[in-house]
Ligand code: ACO
């Protein structure tokens with residue numbers, strides 16, 4: 386299932402006097418020092434990735450030949466929470482999300498895929514939900530003027546279907562895509578979200594998917 390959890394992002398939104406960085410894609414106002422600082426930070430993380438040096442008490446929930454998955458929970462020590470927030474900031478900037486406050490912050494689970502080079506190369510943020518609204522196929526009129534800008538504004542059904550787990554974000558570092566990192570994150574989530582059971586693909590829902598997210602989710606749920 387793909388569902389909506391937040392209002393559509395206005396992708397066509399133009400900030401007055403703003404520029405878009407050609408390397409990292411961030412839209413910012415160069416004349417605004419705060420904006421500029423945010424850009425410099427995002428730019429670096431976007432290209433270099435986020436380092437992960439390891440914690441004494443880390444919760445490793447899966448291990449692979451090319452890395453491992455660490456789970457961060459809401460009441461973890463602040464160094465773990467800070468790392469999860471840093472990753473979420475990068476992901477949100479990349480996806481163009483405004484800061485979204487989770488509905489049950491004390492129930493959010495963050496899965497980080499750590500590469501052998503000690504970098505965070507994947508992230509999945511999940512939270513419990515009760516219901517989801519199926520995303521309908523895209524409107525058929527092929528050349529609606531704003532179809533490109535509204536590529537995220539999927540229409541969705543107003544009939545709720547039961548669901549258990551909502552994936553609010555899934556992201557893989559640009560240079561590590563198509564190596565099944567997202568797949569392994571979702572597999573691990575299904576195994577770990579509720580104690581003692583493996584969630585079926587019907588019980589998980591992808592929130593407000595991007596085109597990449599939609600392709601991945603469609604493929605994942607069919608296999
Ligand atoms: N185009 C077509 N098919 C795809 C794509 C794509 N961009 N991405 C994944 N798939 C399909 C493929 O069939 C793939 O298998 P294959 O490589 O053997 O053909 C299968 O899904 C599994 O893909 P993974 O390798 O596990 O996916 P990946 O690790 O590359 O991560 C992701 C996919 C997370 C969507 C990544 O492209 C990404 O981070 N994109 C930018 C951020 C984004 O848009 N995230 C989704 C937001 S929606 C949300 O958060 C709920």
Ligand code: ZN
Pocket residue numbers: 406407408409410411424427428
């Ligand atoms: Zn940049």
